């Protein structure tokens with residue numbers, strides 16, 4: 001079995017963990033929109049830096065930290081799912097659709113927890 005080394009998302013660079021999360025132009029666009037949604041004034045960073053940021057700055061039980069971690073986890077899950085859908089089914093979604101789906105997922109899962117509802121009311125929008 002031959003494996004295509006090129007990233008199925010952007011089709012321009014070789015695939016690796018650090019490329020997929022988030023040096024890839026496609027996954028970086030999705031994470032950048034989610035960062036904008038969360039009011040984080042920064043761009044997507046390399047995998048190791050994103051992990052360090054999540055562990056050091058978003059590790060608490062506050063609503064902002066909880067939603068941040070949910071958004072990051074959900075983004076990773078959706079990008080992996082998108083990659084597999086392109087590879088195995090040849091289907092590709094628009095970046096804006098992926099962003100909306102992730103936001104809906106985080107939003108509705110978050111609404112199940114009472115302590116998150118006030119913060120989520122401020123996140124009841126899609127980033128432009």
Ligand SMILES: [Zn+2]
Nearest residue numbers: 007009010024
């Ligand atoms: Zn890529």
